[in-house]
Amino acid sequence: xxxxxxxxxxxxxxxxxxxxxxxxxxxxxxxxxxxxxxxxxxxxxxxxxxxxxxxxxxxxxxxxxxxxxxxxxxxxxxxxxxxxxxxxxxxxxxxxxxxxxxxxxxxxxxxxxxxxxxxxxxxxxxxxxxxxxxxxxxxxxxxxxxxxxxxxxxxxxxxxxxxxxxxxxxxxxxxxxxxxxxxxxxxxxxxxxxxxxxxxxxxxxxxxxxxxxxxxxxxxxxxxxxxxxxxxxxxxxxxxxxxxxxxxxxxxxxxxxxxxxxxxxxxxxxxxxxxxxxxxxxxxxxxxxxxxxxxxxxxxxxxxxxxxxxxxxxxxxxxxxxxxxxxxxxxxxxxxxxxxxxxxxxxxxxxxxxxxxxxxxxxxxxxxxxxxxxxxxxxxxxxxxxxxxxxxxxxxxxxxxxxxxxxxxxxxxxxxxxxxxxxxxxxxxxxxxxxxxxxxxxxxxxxxxxxxxxxxxxxxxxxxxxxxxxxxxxxxxxxxxxxx
Numbered sequence: 001x002x003x004x005x006x007x008x009x010x011x012x013x014x015x016x017x018x019x020x021x022x023x024x025x026x027x028x029x030x031x032x033x034x035x036x037x038x039x040x041x042x043x044x045x046x047x048x049x050x051x052x053x054x055x056x057x058x059x060x061x062x063x064x065x066x067x068x069x070x071x072x073x074x075x076x077x078x079x080x081x082x083x084x085x086x087x088x089x090x091x092x093x094x095x096x097x098x099x100x101x102x103x104x105x106x107x108x109x110x111x112x113x114x115x116x117x118x119x120x121x122x123x124x125x126x127x128x129x130x131x132x133x134x135x136x137x138x139x140x141x142x143x144x145x146x147x148x149x150x151x152x153x154x155x156x157x158x159x160x161x162x163x164x165x166x167x168x169x170x171x172x173x174x175x176x177x178x179x180x181x182x183x184x185x186x187x188x189x190x191x192x193x194x195x196x197x198x199x200x201x202x203x204x205x206x207x208x209x210x211x212x213x214x215x216x217x218x219x220x221x222x223x224x225x226x227x228x229x230x231x232x233x234x235x236x237x238x239x240x241x242x243x244x245x246x247x248x249x250x251x252x253x254x255x256x257x258x259x260x261x262x263x264x265x266x267x268x269x270x271x272x273x274x275x276x277x278x279x280x281x282x283x284x285x286x287x288x289x290x291x292x293x294x295x296x297x298x299x300x301x302x303x304x305x306x307x308x309x310x311x312x313x314x315x316x317x318x319x320x321x322x323x324x325x326x327x328x329x330x331x332x333x334x335x336x337x338x339x340x341x342x343x344x345x346x347x348x349x350x351x352x353x354x355x356x357x358x359x360x361x362x363x364x365x366x367x368x369x370x371x372x373x374x375x376x377x378x379x380x381x382x383x384x385x386x387x388x389x390x391x392x393x394x395x396x397x398x399x400x401x402x403x404x405x406x407x408x409x410x411x412x413x414x415x416x417x418x419x420x421x422x423x424x425x426x427x428x429x430x431x432x433x434x435x436x437x438x439x440x441x442x443x444x445x446x447x448x449x450x451x452x453x454x455x456x457x458x459x460x461x462x463x464x465x466x467x468x469x470x471x472x473x474x475x476x477x478x479x480x481x482x483x484x
Contacts, residue, residue, distance in 0.1 A: 012054045012055045013055050013059055016054055016059060016063065017062040017066065018063075018066060020051045020063050020067070021063060021066040021067045021069075022070075023047065024067060024070070025071075027043055028040040028044070028071075028075055029075075031043075032075065037076060037092070038088060038092040040071070041071055041092045041093070041095070041096045044067035044070070044071050044100075045067075045100065045103075047067055048064045048104055049103060049104070051063040052104040052107035052111065053108075053110075054111065055108065056108045056111065057104065057105050057108040057109065057112075059108075060105070060107065060108045063100075064096075064097060064100030065097075067096065068096055068100075071093060072084060077089070123154070126150065126153060127220060127224070130221060130224050130225075131224050133150075134146065134224050134227065137228050138235070139232065140193070140199060140229070140232050140233070140236075143191075143225055143229050143232060144161070144191060144200050147189070147202065147222070147225040150221050151204060151218065155218070156207070157204050159204050160205070161200060161202060161203075177192050177230070178190070178222050178226045178229055179192065180218060182215070184210070185205065185206055186204040186210070187203075187206075187210075188201055188202070188203055188204075189201065189202040189204070189222060191229060194236060204218070262302070265298035265299070265301045265302040265305075266298075266302065268294060268295075269295050269299060272292070273291075273295060275291055300342070305437075311441050324361050324362055325362075325363070326359045327362065327364045328357065329399065330353055330357070332364060332367055332368050333351060333353070333390060336368055336371045336372045337349060337351075339368075340372060340376060343376065343379050344379060346384055347379055347382050347384070347386050347387070348385075348386070348387045348388070349387075349388050349389075349390065350387055350389045350390070351389075352389065352390070353390075353392040354393070354394075358399065360471055360474075361474040362449050362471065366445045366448075367471070369445065370441070370453070370469065371401065371442075373439060373441055374403050374438075374453070375388070375390075376438060377439060378404075378465070378467070381405055381407030381408065381465070382405045382407050382464075383407065386407075387406060389402075389403075389404045390402070390403055394473065397472065398451070398472050399473055400468055400469070401468070402456070402468050402469075403466065403467045403469070404466040404467075405464045406463055407463075407465060408463075409458055409463060409464055409465050410458075410465050415454075416455075418439055418455065419440055419442075419443045419453070420440065421440045442469075446470075449471060450471075450472045451469065451470050451471040452469075452470050453467060453468065453470070454470075
């Protein structure tokens with residue numbers, strides 16, 4: 001089993017083979033007056049065993065040889081010489097070598113096996129931790145970052161993100177994959193997304209010759225990352241397909257809505273004009289006026305619809321710029337009421353507005369359009385001879401305008417859907433459904449100003465619907481021009 005020697009073990013390899021005999025000699029010299037010389041050989045044997053347990057076979061053998069030399073040089077007669085005068089000392093020295101040669105390999109092998117077991121356990125723990133981290137990831141960048149950290153922890157090599165435009169121009173047979181390329185200087189790991197594009201490259205710079213255990217660890221971690229990478233890429237692919245499908249459905253709904261809403265007023269106009277031409281001689285003046293009024297009404301309806309489409313297109317492309325100016329809410333409402341006068345019929349408008357309303361710093365034309373869209377919606381759903389109220393109020397932060405009608409109301413579950421594009425509600429033949437764009441445009445304009453529009457909860461004691469338009473109040477840094 002391959003395992004990586006730790007820095008601590010590397011330190012022991014170089015120090016213990018010569019430090020252990022040195023310390024044993026010092027200890028034996030101190031005990032020489034007390035014990036017989038042959039007994040002191042056991043101190044060197046302990047030093048050899050300690051070196052074998054702490055390092056490996058070779059350092060232990062080196063320690064055994066140095067121990068025999070030290071024992072002979074410092075403890076046997078003649079002292080400080082490699083000669084041996086007594087047979088007992090020679091036998092003791094040979095026994096020391098023999099015991100060291102037998103026990104050191106066994107002890108060292110046991111130590112190596114223990115170290116290998118620890119390294120294997122540590123590697124298993126790291127794999128479990130990596131698997132746990134990868135299993136919870138849902139972001140491609142996070143997968144790359146985690147794999148980078150795990151590779152560094154496993155190999156202690158320098159790992160860097162590489163430029164994806166400099167290499168890997170070849171195509172891959174399978175997308176959503178992670179490919180490993182090995183060279184003498186290390187490894188390159190390329191991430192391929194579901195579009196068969198190289199998303200990122202990690203470079204592992206080897207600080208030692210590449211061995212099998214390096215390959216095994218790189219391959220194991222990449223396998224764990226590959227599962228998460230494939231899952232994330234498939235999720236992104238599915239999300240893109242869903243968005244494409246929703247975009248196609250929206251396009252179909254747009255074409256259907258435009259076709260229907262353009263054709264309806266055009267058909268009415270064609271019918272009225274055809275009647276005027278074909279039945280000119282048989283129609284009296286009142287009937288001609290009615291047909292002309294119907295034609296004009298449908299033409300205006302068609303014009304409003306086209307204008308809303310243009311506004312929606314400009315909002316979608318960000319072409320509307322907020323050319324803000326200071327203006328009073330009463331001025332905006334007076335313009336809105338004049339625009340809606342032709343739509344009222346018998347419907348009454350009641351306006352309640354305090355005299356000390358603050359000025360608004362807005363794009364006047366856009367806010368006028370937003371309020372008009374809500375008022376037009378209220379007129380459409382108000383009963384004949386009904387009443388629409390416009391109530392304004394303000395506090396330190398914002399100005400609110402409530403527009404209440406006496407129509408059939410809006411169900412709670414539809415209070416947000418009415419602001420969706422092309423979502424329209426019809427209440428029988430007498431209340432014609434709108435284009436589904438007016439409230440969407442209103443919300444877009446108000447959001448651009450930092451405001452909002454919402455449907456207030458219905459009051460059980462009353463009927464109808466209340467829309468609240470809220471706009472932030474800005475503190476003027478200079479007086480408006482008309483007040484200077």
